[in-house]
Each structure stands twice: as structure tokens, then as C-alpha cells.
Amino acid sequence: MIQPSLIQKYNVPAPRYTSYPTVPHWNNIVNPTNWAKSFTSAYQNFGPEEGISLYIHLPYCESLCTYCGCNKRITKNHKVELPYISALMKEWDMYTRLLGEKPKLAGIHLGGGTPTFFSPSALYTLINHITQASTKMDDFEFSFEGHPNNTTIEHLRTLAGFGFDRVSYGIQDFDSKVQLAIHRIQPFDRVKYVTDESRKAGYSSINFDLIYGLPHQTLETLKNTFKKTSELLPDRIAFYSYAHLPSVFPSQKSFEKHLPNESEKRMLYEQGKIWLKEMGYEEIGMDHFALAGDPLLNAKSNSTLHRNFMGYTTSPSKILLGLGCSAISDAYYAYSQNEKNISAYLEKIENGEFPIIKGHVQSETDLTTKAFIMNLICNHKAPWQACDKIPDSLMEFLIEGLISFEEGEINITEAGKPFVRNICMAFDPNVQNSEKSSAVFSKAI
Structure with missing residues (x-):
């Protein structure tokens, strides 16, 4: 057990180090010209052997989860799907023209927002366009984030047809009082259904995101969440600390009176780790756990684990290309981030411009x-x-x-x-x- 005095001493704001330098400390001297040069140089040096990993940001959600710190837009208007998908394809085409060849593709990850806000046919159009203009590497890894409430069998089968075999579900907590406070109500039966259907559709790795430090969480409620999780036994679990930043995300103010204090929050994590170990999970690194035989555990044992804007990964690719609004790219020699505003992003893409708003050239x-x-x-x-x-x-x-x-x-x-x-x-x-x-x-x- 960690000494309370150390928790008090070191519980200060700190980067999660998905990059270095971290985004707030970028020099912001990147423009479309030197970004294109950095990306091209990185692909020439690393792409043929390691390929490109793609992160595609799909920002729409039908309802607001009040704890969430992601870049998102809340709407029930599904007419936004095709214009956004069209922009993503155009952005991808800008990069393939830049390289002048079919790039090698090491992986795709669909993140959000809620990727399964988009219809299976819209996702088919996007992924088909990307894969037709690239060459998949032998050990490619395709994954997506699914919402248990709207991920359908058709979503699972459509993406599996392209080789997607990893899916991550944002569970957060199974307690009804906690779910009500964070405005993410998803019954256990629905989570069980989508987990079972994922396995039937051929997904070899299922991840659950769980969060500690949420409003109304206690050791008893968390114990029940882990009990229900153990019945489904996902291959991986990301057990994240809730990040309370109400000045940046005002919706978090709605429940801040009901948050556990710092010592209670740390107890939730310490006891959670014990329960995870009892369930057969091994700790990989910061917040991540997996069952024996998982590739992430093997990478940890071999000291080949990597980290990028998507978290821990086994992919050795030095190029992570972000498509979509707010997406961040790492081209080894430089970083860049796209427009956060969807309308501004769409406008720049329509004008044939790289939608970059800031970046950093690595020394x-x-x-x-x-x-x-x-x-x-x-x-x-x-x-x-x-x-x-x-x-x-x-x-x-x-x-x-x-x-x-x-x-x-x-x-x-x-x-x-x-x-x-x-x-x-x-x-x-x-x-x-x-x-x-x-x-x-x-x-x-």
C-alpha cells in the first residue's frame, strides 16, 4: 500500500506522456509546408519497413457523457455522417498524393467521440477507400472504440470484414447511481450482449475501459463493477483515473460535490488492482492490465512496448497519422494537430489544405x-x-x-x-x- 504522505506529496498535475514534448509545450512553428516535408521524410526513412499507423477521429455523439474530456459534438442529426466521411477520405488522399505511392498500413484505430454513431455503411465507405489506396502489412492491427448501446452486429461484421479484430468498449462503471451522475446509462445485459456478439464476430481482443474516482463510487460499488466485469472477462482492461478539469470541461461541475476525496480515490485504485490480479490480469503499465498471453504483456516482457497518442501499443511504427478534427499526428521529426472545430476542419479540407492548427518540430x-x-x-x-x-x-x-x-x-x-x-x-x-x-x-x- 502506498504511503498517504507520498500520495499527498506527488498528487500534482502531470503529463501522461503520450508524446514528448507534450502538446502544451510545442513550439508551434509547424506549417503545411514543413509538416509535409517532415511527414515525407519520416515515411521514406521508416515507412517501408514499419508502415503507418492511422488514428481516425470520429467526433459525433448522440448524448453527452458529463465526465468526458474528449473532443466531441453532440447531435442526433445523422446527416452529418457523409460530409465528414468525405472529408476524411479527401484528407487521406492528400497524404497518398504527397507520397506518390500506396503507403504501407500498419494499423487503423477509430476513436471518438463515438465511432459507432456512424452507420456501418458509412464506415464501410471510409475503410474501403483507405485500404484500397494502401497496402496492409502482414501484421497489421485494426481496432475501434464502440459504445455498448449503439454497436450493432452489422457494425461488428462490417469492420471485421476489413480485418478489424480488436474492440474497446467504454464501460466506466456498472453502478446505476454512478451511471446516472455521468449520464452514461448502459445496462449490464446490453454490455454482455455486445461482448458476446463481438466474440462471435471473430474479435480476438476485447477491452473494457473502467474509471476510478467517479461521483458516488465507493469500494462496495466498485467491487460490484469488477464482479460483473469478471463474468465477461475482457482480454484487456484500461483502469483509468478520472481527470477532473471543470475549467476545461464545464459539464464536470454537475457532480463535483459527489467525488471521492484523494485518499478514497487512491484506495479505489489500490483495491481495484488487487481484484484485477485475483481475476487473472497482469499489470502492463500505467492504468493497463491484460490476461496472460496478451501481446501487450509479451511486449512488456520483451521490453518492446511502445507508447503514442493512442496509449500503449505493440506497433513499432514511428509514424502515427491522425485524420479528422483535433487528430494529432506524430511523424517522428515533427508533431501536428488538426483543427478542433469541425466546421473549420471541413472548410480547410474542402479547400485542399492540411487542416493543421499547431505543431512542433523535434530537435x-x-x-x-x-x-x-x-x-x-x-x-x-x-x-x-x-x-x-x-x-x-x-x-x-x-x-x-x-x-x-x-x-x-x-x-x-x-x-x-x-x-x-x-x-x-x-x-x-x-x-x-x-x-x-x-x-x-x-x-x-
């Missing part, structure tokens, strides 16, 4: 620091020269037993794993003494 120092931090957050260790002086920023972690130095490595100890974000911050000059951190980053614990 050699950035790339070195990124590799070091990603080693820490994926493998809990990184190379360390014995002759290197231990900086003052690490001394407290060392004294508290959260890190150790041995055999040419810095290691995050078992006691230090809950504080991995804090430890990474010690190597991140951008967040040190930065006023931006408290406003845009969720708390570490």
Missing part, C-alpha cells in the same frame, strides 16, 4: 529526451551512465525508494510505479516551473 535534444522518457514510462527503466551525476531533482525519489541505479540503468522500483509520471517530469525541462501544467494536466495519482 535532437527533444528526440533524445523522448526516447529516455518513453523507456521509463513503457519499461520502467532507461540507460544510465555510472559516471552521470544524479541530479537534485531525483534525490528525493532515490531516498524514498522510488528509483534505483544499477548495472548501467535507472530503474523505477515497484514502489515507484504509481509515481512514474512524476519521475518522468524530473527529466522534462518543459514542465518544470511551468504555469501551464496546473491548468491542462490531470493529477498524477
Whole structure:
């Protein structure tokens, strides 16, 4: 059990390090011209061997989940589907023309919003267009995020026809009082139905997203959520900390009086980890758990685990291309983010422009620091020269037993794993003494 004094000390705003530098610290000197150059160079150097991973942002939802921090638009008007799908295809075509050849495709992930807001026929049109203009690598991995309430058998079969075999369902919590507070009501029977149908349709990996720290959650209600989860036994579980940022997401103010306090929230996570272990799940890294034999666990054992804007992954691809409004791309030499506003995104695409609003060109120092931090957050260790002086920023972690130095490595100890974000911050000059951190980053614990 973690010492309460350490929780109090280190429960500060901290990046989740899906990139380095993190988005608030980008230099924003990226424009369509140098972005195109960076993307092309990255593909020439890494694409033929590693391929491109695609993240496609589908932002529409029929109702608002009040806890949600994603970029979304709430509407029941499904006439928005085809114009948006058309824009995504045009954006993809801009990149294929840039390369002048069929790119190799390592993976696709459909995120949102609610990807299953879109009809199966709309998704068929999109994925068919993308795959016709690319070459799938032998070990490609296609996945999507599904809402249990509107993912149909036709959705599952349509995507499976293209090779999708991983699906992630946003469960969050099974307690009816919690569901009512966060405005995401989905009965257990419906979740069971869509989970069973996913397996029948050939999906080899099913993930549940669960969140701790939600309003009205107690150890008793969480125990019931895990009991129901154990009946369905998804292959992976992402057990996320609820990020309370009401200044950014005003809908979160509706329930903030009912949130557990910091010690109660940490108890939910500590007890949750115990229940997960009893259910047969092994911890992969920050917030992620999987059953024995899962590829993510194998990657962790082999020290080949990677991390990008989609979280932990087994894909070695250095190129993650984001399509759609607000989507973020990583072309190794540079980052970029698309227009967040859907109308502005559609307008730029219609005008034949890359819809970029900000980005970052990586320096050699950035790339070195990124590799070091990603080693820490994926493998809990990184190379360390014995002759290197231990900086003052690490001394407290060392004294508290959260890190150790041995055999040419810095290691995050078992006691230090809950504080991995804090430890990474010690190597991140951008967040040190930065006023931006408290406003845009969720708390570490």
C-alpha cells in the first residue's frame, strides 16, 4: 500500500506522456509546408519497413457523457455522417498524393467521440477507400472504440470484414447511481450482449475501459463493477483515473460535490488492482492490465512496448497519422494537430489544405529526451551512465525508494510505479516551473 504522505506529496498535475514534448509545450512553428516535408521524410526513412499507423477521429455523439474530456459534438442529426466521411477520405488522399505511392498500413484505430454513431455503411465507405489506396502489412492491427448501446452486429461484421479484430468498449462503471451522475446509462445485459456478439464476430481482443474516482463510487460499488466485469472477462482492461478539469470541461461541475476525496480515490485504485490480479490480469503499465498471453504483456516482457497518442501499443511504427478534427499526428521529426472545430476542419479540407492548427518540430535534444522518457514510462527503466551525476531533482525519489541505479540503468522500483509520471517530469525541462501544467494536466495519482 502506498504511503498517504507520498500520495499527498506527488498528487500534482502531470503529463501522461503520450508524446514528448507534450502538446502544451510545442513550439508551434509547424506549417503545411514543413509538416509535409517532415511527414515525407519520416515515411521514406521508416515507412517501408514499419508502415503507418492511422488514428481516425470520429467526433459525433448522440448524448453527452458529463465526465468526458474528449473532443466531441453532440447531435442526433445523422446527416452529418457523409460530409465528414468525405472529408476524411479527401484528407487521406492528400497524404497518398504527397507520397506518390500506396503507403504501407500498419494499423487503423477509430476513436471518438463515438465511432459507432456512424452507420456501418458509412464506415464501410471510409475503410474501403483507405485500404484500397494502401497496402496492409502482414501484421497489421485494426481496432475501434464502440459504445455498448449503439454497436450493432452489422457494425461488428462490417469492420471485421476489413480485418478489424480488436474492440474497446467504454464501460466506466456498472453502478446505476454512478451511471446516472455521468449520464452514461448502459445496462449490464446490453454490455454482455455486445461482448458476446463481438466474440462471435471473430474479435480476438476485447477491452473494457473502467474509471476510478467517479461521483458516488465507493469500494462496495466498485467491487460490484469488477464482479460483473469478471463474468465477461475482457482480454484487456484500461483502469483509468478520472481527470477532473471543470475549467476545461464545464459539464464536470454537475457532480463535483459527489467525488471521492484523494485518499478514497487512491484506495479505489489500490483495491481495484488487487481484484484485477485475483481475476487473472497482469499489470502492463500505467492504468493497463491484460490476461496472460496478451501481446501487450509479451511486449512488456520483451521490453518492446511502445507508447503514442493512442496509449500503449505493440506497433513499432514511428509514424502515427491522425485524420479528422483535433487528430494529432506524430511523424517522428515533427508533431501536428488538426483543427478542433469541425466546421473549420471541413472548410480547410474542402479547400485542399492540411487542416493543421499547431505543431512542433523535434530537435535532437527533444528526440533524445523522448526516447529516455518513453523507456521509463513503457519499461520502467532507461540507460544510465555510472559516471552521470544524479541530479537534485531525483534525490528525493532515490531516498524514498522510488528509483534505483544499477548495472548501467535507472530503474523505477515497484514502489515507484504509481509515481512514474512524476519521475518522468524530473527529466522534462518543459514542465518544470511551468504555469501551464496546473491548468491542462490531470493529477498524477
